[in-house]
Amino acid sequence: MASVKIAPSILAADFARLGEDVAAVAAAGADLIHVDVMDGHFVPNLTIGPMVVKALRGIVETPFDVHLMIAPVDPFIEEFADAGADILTVHPEAGPHVHRTLQTIRARGIKPGLALNPGTPVAALEPLIDDVDLVLVMSVNPGFGGQAFIPSQLRKIEAVRRLIDASGREIILEVDGGVNPETAPDAIAAGATALVAGSAVFRGGRDAYAGNIAALRGGSV
Numbered sequence: 001m002a003s004v005k006i007a008p009s010i011l012a013a014d015f016a017r018l019g020e021d022v023a024a025v026a027a028a029g030a031d032l033i034h035v036d037v038m039d040g041h042f043v044p045n046l047t048i049g050p051m052v053v054k055a056l057r058g059i060v061e062t063p064f065d066v067h068l069m070i071a072p073v074d075p076f077i078e079e080f081a082d083a084g085a086d087i088l089t090v091h092p093e094a095g096p097h098v099h100r101t102l103q104t105i106r107a108r109g110i111k112p113g114l115a116l117n118p119g120t121p122v123a124a125l126e127p128l129i130d131d132v133d134l135v136l137v138m139s140v141n142p143g144f145g146g147q148a149f150i151p152s153q154l155r156k157i158e159a160v161r162r163l164i165d166a167s168g169r170e171i172i173l174e175v176d177g178g179v180n181p182e183t184a185p186d187a188i189a190a191g192a193t194a195l196v197a198g199s200a201v202f203r204g205g206r207d208a209y210a211g212n213i214a215a216l217r218g219g220s221v
């Protein structure tokens with residue numbers, strides 16, 4: 001089996017040196033750059049917008065995995081597409097017509113993703129499985145980095161794994177929130193193929209990033 005993809009969440013990076021930190025984490029082996037976009041309304045925190053994605057996009061070749069925690073989401077799809085997102089992930093609660101939102105993303109040549117909050121059932125994904133290239137299972141309630149992994153979400157990861165396998169399509173199963181070397185093995189065993197990690201990657205200074213990423217994959221550098 002291919003090794004799990006690691007998607008460092010730049011929410012935990014040094015915002016005063018964001019470009020340098022993104023370059024450092026890419027050089028340290030990140031497979032995706034995970035960008036958490038929050039609006040202070042859909043989730044109780046405010047982060048960054050398309051201008052920052054655009055500014056960072058030129059710094060590395062690594063694909064940008066943009067997690068939109070904003071509502072309404074539709075008015076911003078175009079801007080994030082123009083900014084250079086490679087994957088755009090939305091929450092089903094972030095607009096009245098999530099199927100249309102996913103199609104709009106795909107029509108722009110970007111991979112559409114659907115995020116499931118801890119309280120959102122897998123049933124929300126079922127009618128949309130053919131319209132997504134990524135499923136993001138939230139293992140914390142969205143809004144903040146540094147929270148503890150919610151173990152009950154492991155059953156959901158397993159259920160999503162079965163749905164993806166039955167679809168016969170290549171769909172990334174990404175897990176986001178509280179992922180560290182202790183919780184990563186359970187997420188991988190449940191069927192995750194990509195792990196988002198903020199605090200567990202951006203700790204210990206830049207020299208530690210490669211080791212931190214390797215530890216999430218289950219090995220050392």
Ligand code: DX5
Pocket residue numbers: 009011012034036067140141142143144145146147176177178179196197198199200
């Ligand atoms: C939470 C975000 C996560 C978060 C992960 O709303 O979607 O990506 O930053 O941070 P850690 O790995 O610190 O839980």
Ligand code: ZN
Pocket residue numbers: 009034035036067176196
């Ligand atoms: Zn995220």
